[in-house]
Amino acid sequence: MNHQEDQNWLLRVRGLTKIFGQPCDSSIAQTGPEHATNICPETGAVVAIADIGFDLYPGEVLGIVGESGSGKSTLVQLLHFDQEASGGRVLFQEVDQGRTNILALSNQRKRFIKNHLMGMVYQNPRDGLNFNFTAGGNIAEKLLMAGTFHVGKIRGRAGYLLTQTEVPVLRMDETPASFSGGMQQRVQISKAVANNPPLVFFDEVTSGLDVSVQAKVLDLIRKLQQESGISMIVVSHDLGVIRMLTDRTIVLKHGRMVEHGLTDQILQDPQHAYTQLLVSSLL
Amino acid sequence: MVAATKFQSSYHYGFIDEATKKEIRRKTLKAVCIPGYQVPYSSPEMPISRGWGTGGLHLTLTLIGKSDVLKIIDQGSDASVNACHLRRFVQMMADCAVTFDTAQATIIQSRHRVPEEILTNRQILVLQVPQPEVLRGVERFEARTRQMHGEADYSKIWVSLYEAYVRFGATMRGSGYPIKVNRRYITTPSPIPRWDTPNLSMAHCLYLFGAGREKRIQAIPPHTPVEPLEFEDVKFRVEEFAGIRCSVSGESRAFMDEIFNGEGHRRHVINDSNFLDKLTSGERPPQRVFVNS
Amino acid sequence: MATLLKVANLHKEFTLFIPGAKKIRALENVSFDMEEGEILGLTGKSGAGKSTLMKCIYRTYLPTSGSIRMHLANGGVSNIAHAPEHEVLSIRRTEMHYCSQFLHAIPRVPALEVVSEGLRVRGYSREDASGQAQKCFERLALPEELWNAYPSTFSGGEQQRVNISRAVLSRPRLLLVDEPTASLDLKTKDAVIDILLELKASGTSILLITHDAHTLNRLCDRCLHLENGALRNAVPVRNTEKV
Numbered sequence A: 001m002n003h004q005e006d007q008n009w010l011l012r013v014r015g016l017t018k019i020f021g022q023p024c025d026s027s028i029a030q031t032g033p034e035h036a037t038n039i040c041p042e043t044g045a046v047v048a049i050a051d052i053g054f055d056l057y058p059g060e061v062l063g064i065v066g067e068s069g070s071g072k073s074t075l076v077q078l079l080h081f082d083q084e085a086s087g088g089r090v091l092f093q094e095v096d097q098g099r100t101n102i103l104a105l106s107n108q109r110k111r112f113i114k115n116h117l118m119g120m121v122y123q124n125p126r127d128g129l130n131f132n133f134t135a136g137g138n139i140a141e142k143l144l145m146a147g148t149f150h151v152g153k154i155r156g157r158a159g160y161l162l163t164q165t166e167v168p169v170l171r172m173d174e175t176p177a178s179f180s181g182g183m184q185q186r187v188q189i190s191k192a193v194a195n196n197p198p199l200v201f202f203d204e205v206t207s208g209l210d211v212s213v214q215a216k217v218l219d220l221i222r223k224l225q226q227e228s229g230i231s232m233i234v235v236s237h238d239l240g241v242i243r244m245l246t247d248r249t250i251v252l253k254h255g256r257m258v259e260h261g262l263t264d265q266i267l268q269d270p271q272h273a274y275t276q277l278l279v280s281s282l283l
Numbered sequence B: 001m002v003a004a005t006k007f008q009s010s011y012h013y014g015f016i017d018e019a020t021k022k023e024i025r026r027k028t029l030k031a032v033c034i035p036g037y038q039v040p041y042s043s044p045e046m047p048i049s050r051g052w053g054t055g056g057l058h059l060t061l062t063l064i065g066k067s068d069v070l071k072i073i074d075q076g077s078d079a080s081v082n083a084c085h086l087r088r089f090v091q092m093m094a095d096c097a098v099t100f101d102t103a104q105a106t107i108i109q110s111r112h113r114v115p116e117e118i119l120t121n122r123q124i125l126v127l128q129v130p131q132p133e134v135l136r137g138v139e140r141f142e143a144r145t146r147q148m149h150g151e152a153d154y155s156k157i158w159v160s161l162y163e164a165y166v167r168f169g170a171t172m173r174g175s176g177y178p179i180k181v182n183r184r185y186i187t188t189p190s191p192i193p194r195w196d197t198p199n200l201s202m203a204h205c206l207y208l209f210g211a212g213r214e215k216r217i218q219a220i221p222p223h224t225p226v227e228p229l230e231f232e233d234v235k236f237r238v239e240e241f242a243g244i245r246c247s248v249s250g251e252s253r254a255f256m257d258e259i260f261n262g263e264g265h266r267r268h269v270i271n272d273s274n275f276l277d278k279l280t281s282g283e284r285p286p287q288r289v290f291v292n293s
Numbered sequence C: 001m002a003t004l005l006k007v008a009n010l011h012k013e014f015t016l017f018i019p020g021a022k023k024i025r026a027l028e029n030v031s032f033d034m035e036e037g038e039i040l041g042l043t044g045k046s047g048a049g050k051s052t053l054m055k056c057i058y059r060t061y062l063p064t065s066g067s068i069r070m071h072l073a074n075g076g077v078s079n080i081a082h083a084p085e086h087e088v089l090s091i092r093r094t095e096m097h098y099c100s101q102f103l104h105a106i107p108r109v110p111a112l113e114v115v116s117e118g119l120r121v122r123g124y125s126r127e128d129a130s131g132q133a134q135k136c137f138e139r140l141a142l143p144e145e146l147w148n149a150y151p152s153t154f155s156g157g158e159q160q161r162v163n164i165s166r167a168v169l170s171r172p173r174l175l176l177v178d179e180p181t182a183s184l185d186l187k188t189k190d191a192v193i194d195i196l197l198e199l200k201a202s203g204t205s206i207l208l209i210t211h212d213a214h215t216l217n218r219l220c221d222r223c224l225h226l227e228n229g230a231l232r233n234a235v236p237v238r239n240t241e242k243v
């Protein structure tokens, strides 16, 4: 279409790289799908992801698929500042009109961005929730950090979110340690979206849940997306989840992006051998 | 040098050697420059155990000169055993004048109270602090709490206030209410009652806080805004003494002690002994009283 | 009449890596134009490449070479064969709808919701959207007790009617329909045809795949014939059979 619209991206990622351990000059050249490994043969450094680039547009849901160890979690954790990137740039339209590499900001500004403009749902609820606080307190944490300092409003919002996510409001003042896995996950989702951030990350939200609970969690995410138009990045190795939730998909293998496309195209007309293998194992 | 006749030995002026004093003064200056920030310092040995006011003594002994007038109070009282011993010690080591009169003192060392009488720009209040870390209750590790202060990441303390309100119907905590100093650092510099907390804000005097055991110095310089943490709908409140009068002075606007006698009767007396003395002698010292909304 | 779609030298080859590397030529040098407001039929034997062509236009399949230029409502032109993903998504949301041979409904969403969702996204109130969906179901004789059931349990013909209702109510500029009348009885078939004609009258262009001569004759202004992935002649059908 026209040039104007191309500048409408919400998040622009370029050359994003994360290496664990001591890299050498050829670590990146000697790893990746064509070498069938992400471990540098010379130094043993793990090239968790290398040279990842994509744009995310407002209201879009982007899927990230790939086998275990392909770097999916690392990717979203870099974007959520949970880990420090080894290289690359991330521009975020909500910060300085997308002119600043947010990876290079001070920790304090990163925290502000994370608190106000992002949400994260971790695979393990223990990573996203503080079990010393109550369920309501966990949701309150996100709201407080995003600037809501009104107990009545906090409790109202927490109650609303828990109702939406079908967690009994009566249990708002209990710690989530006593909740079932599915309930914990739904509290985590409530927390992540509490302040209506424009961008939310979901890392394997349904793995480890039984099928009926999985369905509930997926329905909830879909509903939230439709109602609020939040942009989302959904990590999963389950193509069923990707099909149900996402518009576009990135396929990772050994830390590299081997394919990207519209989700229906990735599923029905995969171009890369690895993606075809993934898709064929789904059917 | 100060001669101690009893043991026929002599000490440095102010007990602490000059190099260490210099270090503590420098740390004190740094604390004044960064209101509410906990500055680590050397915390040298004192002839009393750590936790008994060593931090306060470090500050007092490095600040004091012969022309100073010292007042030392413990929980509002000039005459308690602790206050008496510390006063005698500093007086011996610094050869200075001492007083009970809040208005006369140039340096006041205190534990758990800010005097009721308004302090002036000629005065320094030194507070003895057992635990300076407001975040210790929500985070065990020092490395983490330092990072949290560095990044102004105060979510956990706020959630703990929220949870206290949900559980107990008030964000009330006994003493040591968390405050935000100069719109940046959150701290609870000393276990003073909530009654005294508003007086830390925009004061004329300098407040210094010494935690000897934890080896930290903090400061609230004159005219620094200090806000107790509060929600928009759940406000900070000082202790209520509604309908209560001091059984000695008949006064109601001061922080009260509750005293029980043998028969189970209860009466109240103003905690600040010098303030009470002045009231009973017909004086009315200037006071700043916070009224709950 | 203005051109809506210009397909030029379109090739599509599938490379299947499992089992073994294998190539399937599905479309070969396909070129044609589609006018605004016309209904264009697409015929050919099973396996000729009809669905492949349609899916290339929708970008569910990635064309191997060639171009698919769509003239957009805002006056711009987008080459769907190569456009960035977000651009294709935006076209799908606003101007192009694909009504597939089979219903791909989201599980656990009732039929009425499936259909009214698209309207709500475009700003209609819940009641309004639901009302329009109900009207459409009535016309297509979808039994009322199914309206609030999940379409994944429906019969083939019932699913098809849900699918068509969704397509029609989204009122796209370009509608791609694959076998809309395949498993329907004669009466319902005619209801579908009537609805599609109304849609055409309101300005929608329709690309239609069908094996059914009756549907073809009643609907199409023009017809393209595919053989082994290549286009034969374009036949104007309207003239051959006129009621």
Ligand SMILES: Nc1ncnc2c1ncn2[C@@H]1O[C@H](COP(=O)(O)OP(=O)(O)OP(=O)(O)O)[C@@H](O)[C@H]1O
Binding pocket: A020, A021, A038, A046, A047, A048, A066, A067, A068, A069, A070, A071, A072, A073, A074, A075, A237
């Ligand atoms: N802290 C770390 N130190 C060293 N290597 C790490 C670290 N974290 C991750 N890795 C490595 O980085 C690679 C990518 O890990 P990541 O957790 O991103 O994978 P993933 O795609 O999320 O896998 P899964 O589907 O199993 O969750 C793996 O090879 C992993 O071993």
Ligand SMILES: Nc1ncnc2c1ncn2[C@@H]1O[C@H](COP(=O)(O)OP(=O)(O)OP(=O)(O)O)[C@@H](O)[C@H]1O
Binding pocket: A268, A269, C014, C024, C025, C026, C044, C045, C046, C047, C048, C049, C050, C051, C052, C053
């Ligand atoms: N996703 C795919 N992967 C590989 N080959 C495919 C794919 N889709 C279609 N083909 C092949 O392309 C050719 C054309 O198929 P297509 O579905 O377009 O036929 P059609 O004309 O729609 O037939 P029908 O009338 O039976 O629906 C077939 O040989 C088919 O096997």
Ligand SMILES: [Mg+2]
Binding pocket: A072, A073, A074, A123, A203, A204
């Ligand atoms: Mg992972």
Ligand SMILES: [Mg+2]
Binding pocket: C050, C051, C052, C101, C178
């Ligand atoms: Mg077909």
